[in-house]
Amino acid sequence: MSAFQLAWHIALCAVWFLDAVIHRQFGEDEPLPADVKTAPDVARWYTDKFAQQVPLLKALSGEDLATRIDYLGLRNDPAVAYLNIAIRHSVHHRGQLSTYLRPMGVPVPAIYVESGDEPYPPHGDGPAVAPPAF
Numbered sequence: 727m728s729a730f731q732l733a734w735h736i737a738l739c740a741v742w743f744l745d746a747v748i749h750r751q752f753g754e755d756e757p758l759p760a761d762v763k764t765a766p767d768v769a770r771w772y773t774d775k776f777a778q779q780v781p782l783l784k785a786l787s788g789e790d791l792a793t794r795i796d797y798l799g800l801r802n803d804p805a806v807a808y809l810n811i812a813i814r815h816s817v818h819h820r821g822q823l824s825t826y827l828r829p830m831g832v833p834v835p836a837i838y839v840e841s842g843d844e845p846y847p848p849h850g851d852g853p854a855v856a857p858p859a860f
Contacts, residue, residue: 729826733765734758736819737772743812744779747805748786750793 746752791806827834833843840846
């Protein structure tokens with residue numbers, strides 16, 4: 727995949743998984759909108775969609791999150807399990823996307839605590855804090 731295709735895949739799948747949890751069923755994924763042509767367009771699209779989804783996710787009950795959802799006939803897990811899958815999917819592909827940066831001459835940001843280009847804690851002048859656990 728190109729970097730653009732990978733960025734779109736990350737954004738699209740995150741939205742798709744969250745929609746499945748919200749509606750407790752997997753639907754069709756959205757086609758690439760005609761106005762999404764650049765990486766900043768993907769980021770804008772994702773930011774807008776995510777802002778719409780968060781209140782709907784927060785409104786779900788424990789019963790909603792425990793409802794089993796069929797995943798393309800391959801799995802049948804509680805809705806909440808798909809939030810975990812969405813996170814792991816995103817982490818995996820963001821790692822892939824980060825490999826595009828250095829060959830393009832861009833420093834690799836501290837996506838998950840630190841990178842070879844950006845130490846933890848950021849800027850080195852903040853208080854000593856433990857990195858987040860994951």
